[in-house]
Amino acid sequence: MPRLILRSMITEFGHFALILAFLVAIVQTVVPLIGAHKRWPAWMAVAEPAASAQFLLTAFSFAALMYAFVISDFSLRLVTLNSHSAKPMIYKISGTWGNHEGSMLLWVLIVTLFGAMAAWFGGNLPPTLRARVLAVQAAIGVAFFAFIIFTSNPFLRLVVPPFDGQDLNPLLQDPGLAFHPPFLYLGYVGLSMAFSFAVAALIEGRVDAAWGRWVRPWTLAAWVFLTIGIALGSWWAYYELGWGGFWFWDPVENASFMPWLLAAALLHSAIVVEKREALKSWTILLAILAFGFSLIGTFIVRSGLLTSVHAFANDPERGVFILMIMGFFMGGALILFALRASAMEAKGVFGVVSRESALVANNLLLAVSCFVVFVGTMWPLVAEMFFDRRLSVGPPFFNMAFSPFMLVLGLILPIGSAMPWKRARVLRAMRPLRYVFILALAVGGLAYAMQSGRSLLGPIGLFLAAWIVMGTLVDFAQRTGRGSGRLARVMRLPRADWGKMVAHSGLGITMMGVCGLMAWQQEDIRVAQFGEPYEVGGYTITLNGVVNKEGPNFLSTMGYITLAQDGREIAQLRPEKRIYPVAQMPTTEAAIDYDLARDVYVVIGDRQATGGWAVRTYIKPLTNWIWIGSGLMALGGLLSLSDRRFRVAAGARKLPNAVPAE
Amino acid sequence: MKRLALALTLIAGPLWALDPSEMLEDPALEARARALDHDLRCVVCQSESVASSNANWAQDARRTVRELVAGGASDEAVMDFFVARYGEFVLMSPRASGSTWMLWAAGPAMLLLAMGLGYGYLRGRSRSVASQEGALTEAEQRRLQEILKE
Numbered sequence: 102m103p104r105l106i107l108r109s110m111i112t113e114f115g116h117f118a119l120i121l122a123f124l125v126a127i128v129q130t131v132v133p134l135i136g137a138h139k140r141w142p143a144w145m146a147v148a149e150p151a152a153s154a155q156f157l158l159t160a161f162s163f164a165a166l167m168y169a170f171v172i173s174d175f176s177l178r179l180v181t182l183n184s185h186s187a188k189p190m191i192y193k194i195s196g197t198w199g200n201h202e203g204s205m206l207l208w209v210l211i212v213t214l215f216g217a218m219a220a221w222f223g224g225n226l227p228p229t230l231r232a233r234v235l236a237v238q239a240a241i242g243v244a245f246f247a248f249i250i251f252t253s254n255p256f257l258r259l260v261v262p263p264f265d266g267q268d269l270n271p272l273l274q275d276p277g278l279a280f281h282p283p284f285l286y287l288g289y290v291g292l293s294m295a296f297s298f299a300v301a302a303l304i305e306g307r308v309d310a311a312w313g314r315w316v317r318p319w320t321l322a323a324w325v326f327l328t329i330g331i332a333l334g335s336w337w338a339y340y341e342l343g344w345g346g347f348w349f350w351d352p353v354e355n356a357s358f359m360p361w362l363l364a365a366a367l368l369h370s371a372i373v374v375e376k377r378e379a380l381k382s383w384t385i386l387l388a389i390l391a392f393g394f395s396l397i398g399t400f401i402v403r404s405g406l407l408t409s410v411h412a413f414a415n416d417p418e419r420g421v422f423i424l425m426i427m428g429f430f431m432g433g434a435l436i437l438f439a440l441r442a443s444a445m446e447a448k449g450v451f452g453v454v455s456r457e458s459a460l461v462a463n464n465l466l467l468a469v470s471c472f473v474v475f476v477g478t479m480w481p482l483v484a485e486m487f488f489d490r491r492l493s494v495g496p497p498f499f500n501m502a503f504s505p506f507m508l509v510l511g512l513i514l515p516i517g518s519a520m521p522w523k524r525a526r527v528l529r530a531m532r533p534l535r536y537v538f539i540l541a542l543a544v545g546g547l548a549y550a551m552q553s554g555r556s557l558l559g560p561i562g563l564f565l566a567a568w569i570v571m572g573t574l575v576d577f578a579q580r581t582g583r584g585s586g587r588l589a590r591v592m593r594l595p596r597a598d599w600g601k602m603v604a605h606s607g608l609g610i611t612m613m614g615v616c617g618l619m620a621w622q623q624e625d626i627r628v629a630q631f632g633e634p635y636e637v638g639g640y641t642i643t644l645n646g647v648v649n650k651e652g653p654n655f656l657s658t659m660g661y662i663t664l665a666q667d668g669r670e671i672a673q674l675r676p677e678k679r680i681y682p683v684a685q686m687p688t689t690e691a692a693i694d695y696d697l698a699r700d701v702y703v704v705i706g707d708r709q710a711t712g713g714w715a716v717r718t719y720i721k722p723l724t725n726w727i728w729i730g731s732g733l734m735a736l737g738g739l740l741s742l743s744d745r746r747f748r749v750a751a752g753a754r755k756l757p758n759a760v761p762a763e
Numbered sequence: 764m765k766r767l768a769l770a771l772t773l774i775a776g777p778l779w780a781l782d783p784s785e786m787l788e789d790p791a792l793e794a795r796a797r798a799l800d801h802d803l804r805c806v807v808c809q810s811e812s813v814a815s816s817n818a819n820w821a822q823d824a825r826r827t828v829r830e831l832v833a834g835g836a837s838d839e840a841v842m843d844f845f846v847a848r849y850g851e852f853v854l855m856s857p858r859a860s861g862s863t864w865m866l867w868a869a870g871p872a873m874l875l876l877a878m879g880l881g882y883g884y885l886r887g888r889s890r891s892v893a894s895q896e897g898a899l900t901e902a903e904q905r906r907l908q909e910i911l912k913e
Contacts, residue, residue, distance in 0.1 A: 344815045351810040379888065447901070453885045461885060465877045473870035480857075480866045488862040493804055495812070495855035502870050624797075628783045687817075706782060715783050 108172060115165025116256035119206075122158035122213065123246035125151050129216075129239035133232035137304075145232035149220040152235050155242060156217035159210045166206060166255050167197045176262040179203060179255045185268040185683055187654045195279035199270070201403060201419075202255035204282055208399070209245040211290040215319070216242065219294060226315060233301035234294075241293050244426040252419050271655065271681035271688050277337035285330030285357055289395040291323025292360055295367060296392035296434070299385045303437045308381045308445050313374030316388065318747045320371060324364040325738035331357050332731035343689030345702045345719050347618070347727060350499040355478040356398030359471050363391035366467035369460050377449035377457055377522060382442040383464070389434045394471070396427045401478070452524040459517025463510065470506035477502065511565040511612055514605060515572025519579070533579055534572050541568035552621065562616020562723075569609025577602040597744040604737025611730030617723030628709050629716040634665075638720040640701060641665040647705070647714055655679045657690075660705035660714065664694055676705040676716075700724045785822070787829050796832045799841055800825055802855050812855055 129151035136144025166179075170193050175181045183200045184193055192199075198207040216238040223231050249255070298316040302308045334357070339347045348354065367387040373380040400423045451457040477494045484490040515537070520530045531538075545564030552559055580598055581590040625637040629644040636642075645661040662674040674692035681688070694701040699722045706715025787793040800814035807818035813825055824845070831841045845853045857863045887901045 342815075343817075346815060349810060443902075447888070450888055451885075452889045453882075457888070458885050461881050465874070465881050469870065469874045469877050472873050476866060476869040484857070484862065484866075490851055490857075490862065492851040492857040492863075493855065494857060494866065495804060497802060498856035498866070502867065506870075506874075626783055626786065709784060711784075 108174065109176070111165050112169050112174065112177065112256060115162045118158040118165070119162040119246070119256070120250060122155050122162065123243065123250060125155045125158065126239045126242040126246055129155060130236050130243055133236040137229040137232040137236070140229070142228065145228055148232050148235035151239070152213070152216045152220035155239065156213040159213045163197070163206055163210045166203060167194060170194065170197045173266065175264070175266055176258050178257045178259050181259060181263055181266045184266040185654065186265055188268065188274070189653055191276070191279060192274045198282050202249070202253045204286070205245065205249050205253050205403070206255055207283065208286050208290060209242060209249060211286050212238065212242045212245060212293055215291060215294045230301055230305055233304050234297045237297040237300045238293060241297070241430065244429070248422050248426065252422050268654070268681065268683040271679070271686050275337060275341055277333055277341070281330055281333040281337060284326050284333060288323050288327030288330050289360060289398060291319060291326055292364060292392040292395050294319035295323065295388040299388035300434050300437060302385060303441045306441055306444050308374065308385065310375050310378050313371045313384070314746065317368060317371040317375060318742055320364055320368045321738050321742045324361065324368055325735045325742070327357065327361045327364060328731055328735045328738065331361060332728050332735070336728050339724070340691055340693060341688070343691055343704050344717070345691070345721055347724070350496045352401050352478050355474050356401040359394040359474050360391055360398060362467050362471040362474070363387060363394055366464045367391050369463050373457055373460050377451065379447040379449040379451070379457060380461070381445040381447055385442065385445065386438060387464070387468070389431070389438060393427070393431045396423070396430065399423060400427055451522065454520070454527055455525045456517070456520045456522045459513065459520050462513060463517065466506050466510045470503055473502050473506070474499065507612065508561070508565070511569055511609065514569055514608070515576065518573065518601065518605065519576045533575055537571040537575055538568060541571065556620050558616050559620030562613045562620065565616070566609040566613030569612070570606045573602050573605040573609070595744055597741045597746070600737045600739070600741025600744065602737070603740055604734045607730045607733025607737055609730070610726050610733060614723050614726030614730060618721055618727065621722040623720040625718045627716060628711065628713040630713040637718045639666065640720070642703070642716070642718055644714060644716060652679070654683065655681045658705065660716070662692065662703055662716070664701055674703045676703045678705055695725060697725055698722065782822070785825055785829065787833055792832050795838065796829050799828050799832070799838060802842070803828070803845055804853055804855050806849055806853055
């Protein structure tokens with residue numbers, strides 16, 4: 102049976118490659134650091150091929166694990182626990198990272214990927230800085246390789262392989278969620294690059310405009326990935342969990358949101374470093390903290406500490422290991438920061454009212470709002486440890502304590518971004534925006550007048566959206582100057598300006614979606630009888646029948662529902678209740694009629710003893726704008742990432758090959 | 764009341780978030796009950812409120828909320844009922860009492876601190892406009908200010 106042996110060998114090769122990658126990472130940490138310190142070019146040059154090798158080995162290892170999932174090799178413990186032969190192929194593949202061990206391997210794969218990319222595209226960096234960046238990046242790799250190999254090895258075998266696996270959690274068998282972790286990890290780990298740059302700069306003892314320019318694309322990329330990852334996750338929660346919530350403020354979500362907030366702050370403060378050579382030490386600190394929050398996030402998710410203190414005790418080894426990694430990197434970096442930050446002398450000078458100070462305000466709001474989320478997330482732990490109170494902190498707290506920061510951020514955004522560098526006047530910056538402000542107020546007022554309730558949330562959302570989007574557009578148009586040929590000049594504006602306009606508009610649009618949904622949602626729960634229409638928020642809903650069906654690995658109860666408005670049929674909705682027999686788990690599949698103005702969200706419940714079926718209907722206004730806005734934010738980030746000044750920086754790599762620079 | 768508490772611990776009934784059969788006839792009372800559901804945490808799944816949870820416990824909790832509301836209990840009384848039996852954990856957000864004021868104060872306090880630091884920094888930056896580049900570092904500036912104040 103040579104084929105079976107080969108299959109088995111691939112797994113062993115994967116395991117071996119993982120260990121080799123660990124060793125390469127150790128070499129890549131030690132040798133270039135010494136080389137950079139002693140100015141030995143040959144030692145520094147080790148970093149580049151090592152980064153490539155580390156990535157290729159890890160990629161092979163990950164591919165081997167994925168292969169084991171694809172062929173359902175149940176001699177692997179991990180595959181048995183998380184897969185099943187009857188599962189659709191896409192979920193066999195996503196099963197690779199749908200578990201602790203596999204997701205950690207994905208994590209470290211991305212660490213090495215970013216390291217390799219820094220090696221490949223970092224040709225224009227000074228050699229010592231490049232060597233140090235790659236060494237720090239490899240050090241992160243070392244820690245996580247060790248974590249995987251010693252506490253979470255995905256390649257462990259079972260002595261007696263079972264005939265079939267135990268299936269992946271059916272909630273996770275969903276296209277939205279299959280790709281949610283990879284994006285989130287690309288974001289989390291992308292911040293490791295900003296961290297490596299920050300630590301390398303501290304070791305070098307130098308931060309200048311060029312450093313700001315190098316660190317920004319990595320931060321932007323990480324932020325874009327985080328945005329996409331978070332949006333996918335919340336979209337999944339919206340359509341999968343069966344009642345249309347999009348954000349729950351639970352510790353795992355907060356774990357991804359905190360790095361997002363800090364990355365947003367970082368990519369703004371890096372602009373100040375790049376353009377004005379100020380805010381240097383703050384930017385370094387932000388870069389360290391942003392990655393710190395990624396580590397905290399990993400710790401929260403992986404140790405299970407915050408869902409329950411007891412889950413942590415079940416597996417203290419892993420939790421303590423990540424805690425040690427966190428302590429080492431954060432402690433080390435912050436000590437280095439304390440020693441060296443004073444060397445980061447600011448050059449740029451500017452007035453108290455200026456673009457710079459607007460960006461400082463942006464950073465304050467983002468950092469403090471991140472702090473609020475952090476305190477809220479950790480508070481149950483603090484309360485239990487120090488005050489002996491078992492309590493929980495949920496949405497009511499976060500909505501109250503966090504939202505005001507976003508409100509203020511939205512208010513100052515258009516003014517701040519219209520201000521010139523160095524010295525500005527608030528009134529002058531406001532002048533082109535005054536009509537927009539009045540118009541936005543009118544939009545909010547109109548919404549207030551038209552709504553039935555007294556809630557301010559919806560009108561505030563519409564006001565903010567109008568203010569931010571129109572304000573950003575006006576600011577964008579101002580950049581082209583006056584006179585003819587304006588349209589042509591708009592097209593020639595730098596991509597960074599386009600990115601700024603699109604991303605800021607996206608933020609406003611997301612705010613509108615969030616406020617609209619929270620303020621104007623309608624809910625209806627009732628027993629529906631076959632063929633008896635009823636009204637919900639102006640829509641007519643008729644339950645025509647309920648059928649049992651069989652899916653590939655689940656049993657389904659499907660409702661046939663007609664959605665109509667003003668006597669005209671709009672859609673046929675098919676909400677389902679599923680049961681996954683292998684995992685013994687029920688799920689709900691809501692049927693949603695998507696529309697830009699509102700979603701109609703229908704869920705089928707149980708058959709009632711009195712006859713008929715329970716049907717829940719939600720009218721969810723403006724919901725889709727939450728994700729359209731998120732998409733625009735990500736698109737804006739990408740546009741900014743493609744700006745010429747970064748491409749030129751990347752293209753400069755070719756120069757040293759043609760003409761020896763040194 | 765004892766029987767109610769007992770009913771809460773029994774595991775029974777179908778698996779579903781708020782079922783029509785649980786609902787109160789009076790829409791005003793039902794609306795109040797639903798608002799209360801959102802402020803109570805499901806102690807089984809922990810990350811969801813009683814309103815959205817499918818756990819049996821959450822269903823019993825919803826029934827209890829409705830019994831209490833229909834019996835004329837105030838919102839506070841309903842909350843107290845649950846806190847007395849399940850501890851503060853059952854609230855979606857802790858009440859601002861005892862040590863919890865720190866949780867609520869943390870954000871505003873940090874904001875004030877950050878604003879103070881930020882303003883100090885901006886003042887420092889704009890001061891060096893006058894003294895021109897490289898004349899004095901921030902620390903020296905601050906020292907100078909102190910000396911001048913004395």
